Amino acid sequence: MIAPAGKGFSGMAERIVIIGAGQAAAQAVATLRAEGFAGALTIVGDESFPPYQRPPLSKAYLQGTFERERLFLKPDAFYTEAHCELILGIAATAIDREKRTVALADGRAIPYDKLLLATGARVRKIPVAGADLPGIFYLRGIADVDAMRAHFVPGAKLAVVGGGYIGLEVAAVARKAGLDVTVFEALDRVMARAVSPRLSEFYEKVHRDAGVVFHMNTGVEAFEGAGKLQAVRAGGKSYPADIALVGIGVLPNVEIAGAAGLACDDGIKVDRHCATSDPAIFAAGDCTRHHGRDGNLIRLECVQNAIDQAKHAALAMVGKPVPYGEVPWFWSDQYDLKLQIAGLARPGDRLVLRGDPATRKFAVFHLRDGVVAAVEAVNAAPEYIVGRKLIAEGQRVAPERLADQAIPMKNIA
Amino acid sequence: MPKIKYVEHNGKEHEADVPVGWSVMEGAVKNLIPGIDADCGGACACATCHVYVAAEWLAKMPPKTDMEETMLDFAQDLEPNSRLSCQLKVTPEFEGLTVKMPKSQH
Numbered sequence: 001m002i003a004p005a006g007k008g009f010s011g012m013a014e015r016i017v018i019i020g021a022g023q024a025a026a027q028a029v030a031t032l033r034a035e036g037f038a039g040a041l042t043i044v045g046d047e048s049f050p051p052y053q054r055p056p057l058s059k060a061y062l063q064g065t066f067e068r069e070r071l072f073l074k075p076d077a078f079y080t081e082a083h084c085e086l087i088l089g090i091a092a093t094a095i096d097r098e099k100r101t102v103a104l105a106d107g108r109a110i111p112y113d114k115l116l117l118a119t120g121a122r123v124r125k126i127p128v129a130g131a132d133l134p135g136i137f138y139l140r141g142i143a144d145v146d147a148m149r150a151h152f153v154p155g156a157k158l159a160v161v162g163g164g165y166i167g168l169e170v171a172a173v174a175r176k177a178g179l180d181v182t183v184f185e186a187l188d189r190v191m192a193r194a195v196s197p198r199l200s201e202f203y204e205k206v207h208r209d210a211g212v213v214f215h216m217n218t219g220v221e222a223f224e225g226a227g228k229l230q231a232v233r234a235g236g237k238s239y240p241a242d243i244a245l246v247g248i249g250v251l252p253n254v255e256i257a258g259a260a261g262l263a264c265d266d267g268i269k270v271d272r273h274c275a276t277s278d279p280a281i282f283a284a285g286d287c288t289r290h291h292g293r294d295g296n297l298i299r300l301e302c303v304q305n306a307i308d309q310a311k312h313a314a315l316a317m318v319g320k321p322v323p324y325g326e327v328p329w330f331w332s333d334q335y336d337l338k339l340q341i342a343g344l345a346r347p348g349d350r351l352v353l354r355g356d357p358a359t360r361k362f363a364v365f366h367l368r369d370g371v372v373a374a375v376e377a378v379n380a381a382p383e384y385i386v387g388r389k390l391i392a393e394g395q396r397v398a399p400e401r402l403a404d405q406a407i408p409m410k411n412i413a
Numbered sequence: 414m415p416k417i418k419y420v421e422h423n424g425k426e427h428e429a430d431v432p433v434g435w436s437v438m439e440g441a442v443k444n445l446i447p448g449i450d451a452d453c454g455g456a457c458a459c460a461t462c463h464v465y466v467a468a469e470w471l472a473k474m475p476p477k478t479d480m481e482e483t484m485l486d487f488a489q490d491l492e493p494n495s496r497l498s499c500q501l502k503v504t505p506e507f508e509g510l511t512v513k514m515p516k517s518q519h
Binding site for chain 1: 443
């Protein structure tokens with residue numbers, strides 16, 4: 001997997017610089033070396049940590065059942081053996097495409113022959129009065145969770161602003177830890193951007209049964225408090241709160257690319273080989289806008305896309321291009337429920353339910369022109385795994401068969 | 414810390430001390446043992462951490478969940494002693510465990 005040491009790592013060889021130190025960066029290093037890239041490799045990240053897994057942050061890490069050390073994607077020895085220099089805790093501030101250099105916040109400029117932008121996304125801040133009061137948290141990095149966890153004491157009042165993946169995962173952990181949890185959601189259903197209405201309805205009920213209070217169709221108007229958060233103002237009323245978690249989505253980190261004149265459109269635009277509008281610069285992960293399998297331009301926020309785009313970018317960088325076309329997949333852990341999604345749903349899909357939500361084990365298939373386009377599976381591994389395969393193969397399956405639990409998923413197609 | 418032996422498809426052996434509570438997959442990844450990629454980080458979603466558990470150890474492993482069973486159904490080079498190493502949570506009884514990696518992860 002890793003190129004032999006002492007060979008070909010001289011300053012004369014090609015230099016690849018990776019901006020961003022997340023999932024895509026770690027994968028790109030692994031793939032570049034596995035594919036025989038023998039030049040110099042540098043990762044520049046503005047956080048002080050080497051690449052780590054973000055998904056456990058809102059789940060086991062927040063709960064305290066998963067130590068920090070386990071978050072790191074690779075041991076330090078991986079970067080040493082891969083001769084990959086890590087520049088951490090220092091932001092890249094600008095790209096000079098003519099000189100082919102990256103300027104760093106400490107004044108250095110580092111040269112590149114090829115550049116990979118794996119800049120990820122940052123949380124969307126809530127633009128209301130009192131939003132900078134102590135006690136208001138966002139969740140994106142290790143530091144965010146470390147700061148918030150100390151406040152997770154039984155009886156504390158937690159206001160969750162935004163009923164998406166992050167908000168609901170935190171709500172589940174908080175209920176387990178004995179906090180009082182109130183969710184404020186601006187839309188009429190939870191996880192509206194990520195799942196179909198039946199799933200929203202199911203998850204809202206699960207959380208209500210666990211004691212979470214919901215205020216739907218209710219945007220937060222202000223945070224109130226003297227010196228620290230004391231209440232959340234929403235729908236014209238004040239709700240007491242000791243802490244708040246704001247989870248209202250992310251924004252792709254495109255500024256450094258945009259300032260360098262690269263094509264951006266709510267994401268750094270890339271082709272099927274993850275090349276940007278400059279052939280020496282590639283991009284991978286949450287920061288990209290790319291063509292989905294159906295040709296539509298999309299931006300994805302998930303581990304799958306970070307890993308797969310990083311692989312395809314690395315292959316293109318070493319001159320072995322393979323077009324990207326993997327099926328996206330996502331997961332969320334809440335209480336005893338594992339939600340797994342493959343494919344991308346679209347309005348107008350025909351929805352087929354398999355199983356009974358009351359049993360907490362079911363799946364919703366999305367058919368588009370008779371072909372399986374997406375599956376949402378709750379505690380339903382066979383439906384997820386087989387569904388993902390059917391999507392990849394563009395399989396046509398009769399809705400009656402998908403709905404019939406007497407037919408095992410293995411034999412469904 | 415239980416010592417676990419990982420054997421690559423080509424027979425090359427590696428030993429690692431793996432903390433109790435970690436998975437057999439994490440023990441390999443954190444010690445740079447080749448043959449276990451674990452793309453999904455242990456979410457039981459990718460089947461790239463497939464291992465064969467030595468016969469005498471099979472009965473001491475935790476039972477397979479539906480999820481693992483299904484993932485394995487679709488894994489390459491499936492054998493009766495196949496497991497996903499991300500699902501094997503290390504206990505003190507794992508001292509001396511041997512696992513082998515399949516050809517497809519070579």
